Amino acid sequence: MTSSTPDDTSTTARRRTKAPQTRAVALMDAAEQLFITKGIAATSIDDIAAGAQVAKGTFYLYFPSKEALLGALQQRFVDTFCARLQEAMDRHAPGKYRARLKAWVETGLETYLDNVALHDVVFHEYRPEDRRMRNDNVVITQLVTLLKQGDAAGVWEVEDATLTAVILFNALHGVADDTVAMGPHANPVADRRRRARALTRFFEQALRPDDGDDA
Amino acid sequence: MTSSTPDDTSTTARRRTKAPQTRAVALMDAAEQLFITKGIAATSIDDIAAGAQVAKGTFYLYFPSKEALLGALQQRFVDTFCARLQEAMDRHAPGKYRARLKAWVETGLETYLDNVALHDVVFHEYRPEDRRMRNDNVVITQLVTLLKQGDAAGVWEVEDATLTAVILFNALHGVADDTVAMGPHANPVADRRRRARALTRFFEQALRPDDGDDA
Amino acid sequence: MTSSTPDDTSTTARRRTKAPQTRAVALMDAAEQLFITKGIAATSIDDIAAGAQVAKGTFYLYFPSKEALLGALQQRFVDTFCARLQEAMDRHAPGKYRARLKAWVETGLETYLDNVALHDVVFHEYRPEDRRMRNDNVVITQLVTLLKQGDAAGVWEVEDATLTAVILFNALHGVADDTVAMGPHANPVADRRRRARALTRFFEQALRPDDGDDA
Amino acid sequence: MTSSTPDDTSTTARRRTKAPQTRAVALMDAAEQLFITKGIAATSIDDIAAGAQVAKGTFYLYFPSKEALLGALQQRFVDTFCARLQEAMDRHAPGKYRARLKAWVETGLETYLDNVALHDVVFHEYRPEDRRMRNDNVVITQLVTLLKQGDAAGVWEVEDATLTAVILFNALHGVADDTVAMGPHANPVADRRRRARALTRFFEQALRPDDGDDA
DNA sequence: TATGAATGAGCCTTCATTCAT
DNA sequence: AATGAATGAAGGCTCATTCAT
Numbered sequence: 001m002t003s004s005t006p007d008d009t010s011t012t013a014r015r016r017t018k019a020p021q022t023r024a025v026a027l028m029d030a031a032e033q034l035f036i037t038k039g040i041a042a043t044s045i046d047d048i049a050a051g052a053q054v055a056k057g058t059f060y061l062y063f064p065s066k067e068a069l070l071g072a073l074q075q076r077f078v079d080t081f082c083a084r085l086q087e088a089m090d091r092h093a094p095g096k097y098r099a100r101l102k103a104w105v106e107t108g109l110e111t112y113l114d115n116v117a118l119h120d121v122v123f124h125e126y127r128p129e130d131r132r133m134r135n136d137n138v139v140i141t142q143l144v145t146l147l148k149q150g151d152a153a154g155v156w157e158v159e160d161a162t163l164t165a166v167i168l169f170n171a172l173h174g175v176a177d178d179t180v181a182m183g184p185h186a187n188p189v190a191d192r193r194r195r196a197r198a199l200t201r202f203f204e205q206a207l208r209p210d211d212g213d214d215a
Numbered sequence: 216m217t218s219s220t221p222d223d224t225s226t227t228a229r230r231r232t233k234a235p236q237t238r239a240v241a242l243m244d245a246a247e248q249l250f251i252t253k254g255i256a257a258t259s260i261d262d263i264a265a266g267a268q269v270a271k272g273t274f275y276l277y278f279p280s281k282e283a284l285l286g287a288l289q290q291r292f293v294d295t296f297c298a299r300l301q302e303a304m305d306r307h308a309p310g311k312y313r314a315r316l317k318a319w320v321e322t323g324l325e326t327y328l329d330n331v332a333l334h335d336v337v338f339h340e341y342r343p344e345d346r347r348m349r350n351d352n353v354v355i356t357q358l359v360t361l362l363k364q365g366d367a368a369g370v371w372e373v374e375d376a377t378l379t380a381v382i383l384f385n386a387l388h389g390v391a392d393d394t395v396a397m398g399p400h401a402n403p404v405a406d407r408r409r410r411a412r413a414l415t416r417f418f419e420q421a422l423r424p425d426d427g428d429d430a
Numbered sequence: 431m432t433s434s435t436p437d438d439t440s441t442t443a444r445r446r447t448k449a450p451q452t453r454a455v456a457l458m459d460a461a462e463q464l465f466i467t468k469g470i471a472a473t474s475i476d477d478i479a480a481g482a483q484v485a486k487g488t489f490y491l492y493f494p495s496k497e498a499l500l501g502a503l504q505q506r507f508v509d510t511f512c513a514r515l516q517e518a519m520d521r522h523a524p525g526k527y528r529a530r531l532k533a534w535v536e537t538g539l540e541t542y543l544d545n546v547a548l549h550d551v552v553f554h555e556y557r558p559e560d561r562r563m564r565n566d567n568v569v570i571t572q573l574v575t576l577l578k579q580g581d582a583a584g585v586w587e588v589e590d591a592t593l594t595a596v597i598l599f600n601a602l603h604g605v606a607d608d609t610v611a612m613g614p615h616a617n618p619v620a621d622r623r624r625r626a627r628a629l630t631r632f633f634e635q636a637l638r639p640d641d642g643d644d645a
Numbered sequence: 646m647t648s649s650t651p652d653d654t655s656t657t658a659r660r661r662t663k664a665p666q667t668r669a670v671a672l673m674d675a676a677e678q679l680f681i682t683k684g685i686a687a688t689s690i691d692d693i694a695a696g697a698q699v700a701k702g703t704f705y706l707y708f709p710s711k712e713a714l715l716g717a718l719q720q721r722f723v724d725t726f727c728a729r730l731q732e733a734m735d736r737h738a739p740g741k742y743r744a745r746l747k748a749w750v751e752t753g754l755e756t757y758l759d760n761v762a763l764h765d766v767v768f769h770e771y772r773p774e775d776r777r778m779r780n781d782n783v784v785i786t787q788l789v790t791l792l793k794q795g796d797a798a799g800v801w802e803v804e805d806a807t808l809t810a811v812i813l814f815n816a817l818h819g820v821a822d823d824t825v826a827m828g829p830h831a832n833p834v835a836d837r838r839r840r841a842r843a844l845t846r847f848f849e850q851a852l853r854p855d856d857g858d859d860a
Numbered sequence: 861t862a863t864g865a866a867t868g869a870g871c872c873t874t875c876a877t878t879c880a881t
Numbered sequence: 882a883a884t885g886a887a888t889g890a891a892g893g894c895t896c897a898t899t900c901a902t
Contacts, residue, residue, distance in 0.1 A: 023886095044871060055888045060873070163413055166393045167386040174385025175378065198378050205421055259896060270863040272899085281897070453882095474875060485884040487878085496876070593820065593843055600819025601812040608811045628808050635851055668865090689892060700867040705894070867899075878888080 024062045026052040028076065031069055035121045040070065073122050077115070082138050084111050089146070097150035098204075104146065105172065105203055106196050108139075112176040113192065140165050147207075156207035168203055175199055239277045241267040243291065246284055250336045255285065288337050292330070297353050299326050304361070312365035313419075319361065320387065320418055321411050323354075327391040328407065355380045362422075371422035383418055390414055454492045456482040458506065461499055465551045470500065503552050507545070512568050514541050519576070527580035528634075534576065535602065535633055536626050538569075542606040543622065570595045577637075586637035598633055605629055669707045671697040673721065676714055680766045685715065718767050722760070727783050729756050734791070742795035743849075749791065750817065750848055751841050753784075757821040758837065785810045792852075801852035813848055820844055 030051030034043040045066060049056040063069040088107035092099040112119065143165040151158045158164045175195050182191075245266030249258040260281060264271045278284045303322035307314040327334065358380040366373045373379045390410050397406075460481030464473040475496060479486045493499045518537035522529040542549065573595040581588045588594045605625050612621075675696030679688040690711060694701045708714040733752035737744040757764065788810040796803050803809045820840050827836075 045873085046871080056872095056890095057874080057888055058886080061886070066872080160413060163390065163393070163410065166389045167414070167417060170385045170389025170392075171382040173389070174381045177385075178378070178381045195378065198375060199382070202382055202421060205423070206417060208420070260898085261896075264864095271865095271897095272863050273861080275898070276861070475877085476875080479885095486876095486886095487884050488882080490877070491882070590843060593823070593840065596819045596823045597816040597844070597847060600815040600822075604811045604815025604818070605808065607815075608808070625808065628805060629812070632812055632851060635853070636847060638850070690894080691892080694868095701869095701893095702867055702895080703865080706865070711893075863900105863902080865899105865901095868896100871893105871895090873893100874891090876888100876890100878886105879884105880886095881884080 023052070023054065023058070024072075027054070027059060027062055028069065028073060032073060032118060032122075035073070036117045040066075040121060070122065077118060077122050078138055081111060081115075082142060085139070085142060095153070097146070097153060097155040100146060101150065101203060101207075102200055104143065105168075105200050108172050109176055109192070109196050109199060112172070113179060116176065116180045140169050143169060150207075158207065164206070168206065171202060172199060238267070238269065238273070239287075242269065242274060242277055243284065243288060247288060247333060247337075250288075251332050255336060285337065292333060292337050293353050296326060296330075297357055300354070300357060310368070312361070312368060312370040315361060316365070316418060316422075317415050319358065320415050323387050324391055324407065324411050324414060327387070328394060331391070331395050355384050358384060365422070373422060379421065383421065386417060387414060453482070453484065453488070454502075457484065457489060457492055458499065458503060462503060462548060462552075465503070466547045470551060500552065507548060507552050508568050511541060511545075512572055515569070515572060525583070527576070527583060527585040530576060531580070531633060531637075532630050534573065535598075535630050538602050539606055539622070539626050539629060542602070543609060546606070546610050570599050573599060580637075588637065594636070598636065601632060602629060668697070668699065668703070669717075672699070672704060672707055673714065673718060677718060677763060677767075680718075681762045685711075685766060715767065722763060722767050723783055726756060726760075727787060730784070730787060740798070742791070742798060742800045745791060746795070746848060746852075747845055749788065750813075750845050753817050754821055754837070754841050754844060757817070758824060761821065761825045785814050788814060795852075803852065809851070813851065816847060817844060 027048060031043070031048045034047050034051055038047075045059050046056055048069075049059045052059075063072065085104055085107055088103040089100045092103055140162070144161045147156075147158050147161045147165055150156050151161065175198075179191065179195060242263060246258070246263045249262050249266055253262075260274050261271055263284070264274045267274075278287065300319055300322055303318040304315045307318055355377070359376045362371075362373050362376045362379055365371050366376065390413075394406065394410060457478060461473070461478045464477050464481055468477075475489050476486055478499075479489045482489075493502065515534055515537050518533040519530040522533055570592070574591045577586075577588050577591045577595055580586050581591065605628070609621065609625060672693060676688065676693045679692050679696055683692075690704050691701055693714075694704045697704075708717065730749055730752055733748040734745045737748055785807070789806045792801075792803050792806045792810055795801050796806065820843070824836065824840055
């Protein structure tokens with residue numbers, strides 16, 4: 001890999017000052033790749049620097065520590081994820097709440113599945129204190145907003161939007177994980193679709209107003 | 216050195232060669248405590264051995280590696296967790312599916328919340344490859360069984376029991392995490408109860424038969 | 431970045447290209463301060479450059495290495511020290527040898543005590559090979575000269591002026607160090623005086639001709 | 646070097662548990678040698694371990710840090726030095742103060758000269774805070790004792806024994822350093838003798854009671 | 861079974877120095 | 882003359898694991 005990339009900003013020389021952004025991104029990309037492949041712990045700064053074709057010391061010019069890099073990677077993951085969902089929702093008119101929710105679910109599952117490896121490495125290894133959710137929070141916020149809007153519009157009825165969002169998000173998360181856990185066999189496409197449908201139905205059911213009886 | 220010191224700790228035992236089980240348990244207990252307190256990475260085999268009042272080498276007599284110990288800890292966690300849930304369910308007659316499910320949910324949330332620290336340390340740090348679910352699987356199996364029984368009895372109707380179980384379990388997981396994320400403030404008792412109720416209702420809704428149509 | 435900012439610090443100067451001397455001195459001053467505060471090893475070229483408000487690369491325009499800077503600092507220390515002593519001696523008529531010697535001793539002790547921190551940092555840390563004495567040599571030369579003049583004038587009698595100077599200088603050094611070692615307590619003024627007197631008497635005794643007998 | 650030392654406690658195998666003392670001493674010896682040869686800074690733990698034919702990790706089994714090793718080396722130096730002086734003094738009857746002092750001076754100079762390289766490396770490099778004297782203190786204490794005894798016996802008269810000791814000790818130190826600074830040329834034997842004599846005379850002069858006047 | 865001295869690979873980080881601009 | 886991004890060698894230290902006793 002990293003083969004024929006035409007990586008030259010200026011003309012010839014070897015040791016050069018590149019746009020800081022470029023460097024940082026290169027470092028992050030390299031790290032991401034390595035983290036997925038070998039795991040965080042097994043990836044040394046040396047590896048990362050090498051992967052980004054920089055000297056080891058250069059790494060520390062852009063990130064104060066391995067941990068900081070991981071933070072940046074998490075941030076990037078969440079941002080990208082959110083953007084993707086937003087985009088998917090926005091393909092439907094603002095008032096089409098059900099459609100938007102469906103888009104959110106489907107794209108969420110899809111995107112998640114397309115990036116589990118990264119997601120897992122970035123969020124599940126090596127983090128002592130920060131509670132799981134904290135990081136995915138923006139995603140949940142996004143969902144909360146949608147739920148509240150739909151509630152206000154009378155499309156569905158949610159009592160505790162946050163709690164509901166948490167439940168739904170985790171359901172999504174779980175289904176995705178389970179899918180992954182099944183291994184890279186089985187009808188990937190059909191399977192995904194089936195699960196997406198089940199999930200959507202679950203969401204809708206969850207938002208469906210009570211029948212009246214129950215307890 | 217420390218040669219002929221007749222250091223008897225208990226009554227009968229002369230000094231070494233304790234029941235292997237005892238040793239292993241002592242090691243696990245010490246590790247668990249340390250892992251929670253200082254984190255896995257920061258806990259050395261030395262620490263664990265010291266905590267169990269054993270020589271370092273002895274550790275390797277009972278566990279082939281640090282990683283193996285972690286595995287044993289995970290197993291123990293899941294087993295305990297399951298037993299607790301089973302016990303709670305069994306407090307209700309075999310045919311009382313709704314009650315059993317409710318017990319499952321409530322006890323699950325309760326137990327989870329009572330052991331987050333341990334759960335997190337044991338499941339979220341330092342994972343080489345094992346997919347999240349794999350470990351909690353027994354718990355899910357338990358739920359799957361219940362769901363299928365209820366379905367057979369016509370109490371509710373589930374198409375894909377496993378998928379449903381996954382969803383429900385993750386919903387539970389998520390609510391618990393969210394609760395923890397709120398920090399150790401707020402009305403702990405009332406809060407737990409509120410969440411437990413919301414979760415139960417959620418479960419029931421999810422299991423409620425369709426209205427008939429779909430759109 | 432920080433491109434077109436018209437950042438004029440002083441009045442006339444446009445920004446760079448200051449008198450080389452000024453730069454070098456600024457660098458030395460900054461280094462001296464930092465060395466005393468944090469120690470030589472803990473002070474990086476970065477720190478020094480920052481302290482002198484210069485870019486790191488600029489440092490190397492004025493000094494070929496950190497070590498060279500240290501050398502310059504040593505030189506400056508000795509020169510200043512000598513100048514101070516000379517000045518003190520010159521406050522007495524050329525022929526007043528005893529008075530000059532006394533001035534040398536007292537000012538030496540005084541000056542040394544006023545600059546121990548610097549002296550120590552500059553002379554005692556981080557020495558590759560230069561023998562202690564080499565650096566203080568000028569001071570000793572100064573004393574040798576005085577001793578010889580006095581000898582020639584018949585005021586006292588010294589066989590080996592150099593050896594005597596070495597002894598006397600080291601006695602001074604030792605008393606000063608001991609004073610410092612006592613910590614910043616005790617009557618500082620009275621104490622210094624007492625020590626200065628003891629030292630002077632010692633010097634005089636040392637230069638006093640033999641009684642005749644002895645061996 | 647480290648040639649034909651019969652270094653085997655037990656019989657054959659390679660990785661073996663040696664007497665802790667032995668190991669520590671081996672480490673110290675290796676370090677001492679390397680420090681003298683290449684300087685402290687330039688000597689890595691790796692080097693030391695290799696010199697003592699141990700694994701790097703073993704070093705840390707005996708010394709918590711490089712710095713700690715240096716401390717041990719200093720201690721050893723001072724202890725040895727003192728023992729040597731004491732021994733030399735004790736070759737003279739307890740009451741023979743002048744003889745004992747002379748022995749102290751001569752042996753001091755001799756011993757010092759025989760170990761300058763070590764002394765310098767151990768005391769002059771790399772020590773930020775501890776004041777010079779602190780370490781040689783025991784030696785000074787020894788001298789103080791002698792001075793006081795002689796004073797009590799009326800052999801000489803010292804007002805401030807400590808100050809005098811400091812002066813004398815530093816004079817000795819200085820002469821030794823100067824000798825070294827002359828380089829390894831010149832008549833080493835005759836030179837040493839000459840300097841020892843000068844120093845002794847100096848000491849005696851310094852202890853000789855005042856003539857009575859002062860100016 | 862139990863011990864704990866010994867091992868040694870490996871990692872993060874620092875920093876003096878260079879050099880294209 | 883001045884800059885500061887880039888370099889990369891070097892080093893202290895940790896710790897899981899082994900093995901002679």
